[in-house]
Amino acid sequence: MKLKEKKRKAKKEARRRNRKKAISQSQSLCAGEKEYVHQRKRVVLESLSSLGINCTTDSVPHIALLASGGGQRASVGLLGSLYQMEKEHLVDMLLYLGSVSGSTWSMSSIYSDPQWSDSPDSLDTAVSRLSGPEVPLEKALAWLDERAEEDYFSLSDVWGVLTSAGIMKQMDLRRLSDEASRKATNPYPIYSAIEKYCYLHGPIQGKWFEVTPHEAGFTELGLFVKTSLLGSKFENGKLLVKEPEMDMVKLQGILGSALALDQTIKDLIPPWLNVSGQMDGAAEDYLRVYNALDKLVALTRSTIKDPTALSDLDKLQKILEDMLNHDKSVWLESKSLEERKSSFGQWSLELMAAVQTWSQSLEDGAFKTNVSLLTKQVLPMIRKWEWGTTGNFLYKYQDSTVPPYLRSTETFHLIDAGLLINVAYPSFLGEKRDIDLIIAPEYSAGNMFETLTLARDYAAEVKKPFPDIDSKILEERDWPKGCYVLEGKEKAPTIVHAHARTHARRLLLPVYRYAAEFKAKMEDFSTFQRPYSQEKIEFELETAKANIKINKETLLREIKKAVLRRHNKM
Incomplete structure (x- = not known):
């Protein structure tokens, strides 16, 4: 029994030392x-x-x-x-x-x-x-x-x-x-x-x-x-x-991720949508999707020089802007609050689908391959809207x-x-x-x-x-x-x-x-x-x-x- 007790205490002490090594608790400089x-x-x-x-x-x-x-x-x-x-x-x-x-x-x-x-x-x-x-x-x-x-x-x-x-x-x-x-x-x-x-x-x-x-x-x-x-x-x-x-x-990416917070996205609300009582979860999701795609296009543009690829990105930018303007018109013409709110979920899906359609329409080549990889990795993450995920010590x-x-x-x-x-x-x-x-x-x-x-x-x-x-x-x-x-x-x-x-x-x-x-x-x-x-x-x-x-x-x-x-x- 004494031997078992010693082993138990030794294991406990080993765990304590291991914990002490892994995590430090101090308000002093390391x-x-x-x-x-x-x-x-x-x-x-x-x-x-x-x-x-x-x-x-x-x-x-x-x-x-x-x-x-x-x-x-x-x-x-x-x-x-x-x-x-x-x-x-x-x-x-x-x-x-x-x-x-x-x-x-x-x-x-x-x-x-x-x-x-x-x-x-x-x-x-x-x-x-x-x-x-x-x-x-x-x-x-x-x-x-x-x-x-x-x-x-x-x-x-x-x-x-x-x-x-x-x-x-x-x-x-x-x-x-x-x-x-x-x-x-x-x-x-x-x-x-x-x-x-x-x-x-x-x-x-x-x-x-x-x-x-x-x-x-x-x-x-x-x-x-x-x-x-x-x-x-x-x-x-x-x-x-x-x-x-x-x-x-x-x-x-973690340190500069101001877009991770919904409040930041709300600061980017277009004037036509900035109306009291109109923002709900679906509207916020729509704003996240649009702004994320807009920033994605802009940053992707800065990594390429090929004129054809740049022209293709211009087309995508135009598609997104046209969809935003169309959504604005439909939203302003909607007669009821419920009708307006129900539209946002559908519009978010349509924005994502438009990017997929544009990607598939590109001519075969390196740019299409790269875009396909980018959309494959990024589009699901935009809907999930998860930022800075880190193992919690x-x-x-x-x-x-x-x-x-x-x-x-x-x-x-x-x-x-x-x-x-x-x-x-x-x-x-x-x-x-x-x-x-x-x-x-x-x-x-x-x-x-x-x-x-x-x-x-x-x-x-x-x-x-x-x-x-x-x-x-x-x-x-x-x-x-x-x-x-x-x-x-x-x-x-x-x-x-x-x-x-x-x-x-x-x-x-x-x-x-x-x-x-x-x-x-x-x-x-x-x-x-x-x-x-x-x-x-x-x-x-x-x-x-x-x-x-x-x-x-x-x-x-x-x-x-x-x-x-x-x-x-x-």
Whole structure:
């Protein structure tokens, strides 16, 4: 009996050790990040000294650049901001670089070069790639075909491969955990997502999710796994099946998947349908199908050059637009609410059928083969509307702090963090990373202060310090200044909130003299649209560069204050 009891205890202890290894629970830096930051501080110290800023090893400030989301606008904007910061010798002062949504696309592209912040030509290469040769559709579809065989295939895979190939012009097949062994040449990268169910239903502790080269997990819960294990199958803290780590293409699809949420689709409602009481489940499904097909055509177009194939895509675009206009006419002529609502389900099926018919009508050849593969993989997923499906490492995890939903499901759904807060503030608040200064270039559309107020409210709910926001500042939301400094007190970080669109105004106002004209022009740079033209890319780059250049002295002043602040903490 004693021998059996010993064996039972030994097995229990082995399970406990295994669980402890697989899942870590801590609000402190993991060993890998801690060592990287330690090494990175040497780079920051040297950079500060080169600019005549007195600093000791112990007083190296914790500075983070947090780029907002905003689709291609944010993706191009981050490149422009970093390009100018490199010219002003400011990049090496950054300890961290964080991003959400569209800015994650360019951030992942930049980090494909292990030495990007130490190589003058690296950012030039990243910028030139945006207008460079497209990734062939065949290559993108080969990647997609492989993902379709996996257990957790979703629309995020489709979105990831088409934004990678069509917008960033790069298929980055490396794994994020590959960066764990790199030297601390670059700022430490942190990507952010949110868990969909917890975002919609709570609690707040289950919402924010961060991914670094070393670990991935829930920021507020403090529960993490090694990044190489994200997506693997777990039960009660035990690793059951180790799945291959997702590559950066798939991760990019998850991080920038704003379309995953129904509310985003509702924001794209055409005016004729935007009538109170008309939207039900069938209407929302119709909008999802139409907008997904519209984006699919646009992104596919950006991966091909063949004139005949482009002409065929024009025909499909015309078919979809004609069907939308026809549906509008029928909807407006419908006499009853029930008659209108019953039409949407049929129209969704007709849209899908139209794509199938168009696909079958193409001339035999490579393009038809590729389109057939694409429609085979994508059309069923559009109807299912499943995004960011990921193996849940907290499934049946025995800890009362874990929300019931996360304990009860084998998978969770990671989507665009910008849907919650369009800047990655949650990962950089509190004692874990102990940030002194946040530089936040803002590329968002709409209310320029929304990310700040949302972050302030989030911080209050999770009881983390955040700087005060003067109510007078918020009154300037429609026509803001180029830069605002929110002074951090005690444990709250100082935030330099810089508005790239203010400098867009300065560039455009010589032509567009009135606010209404300017706002109308800026609609050309809306978040959801086809890949940017060369003209739009150059405009966004110059806007972001101007934002940094004009605010250089403010940044240097706040960096010096951050050094003093860190010194006083020691």
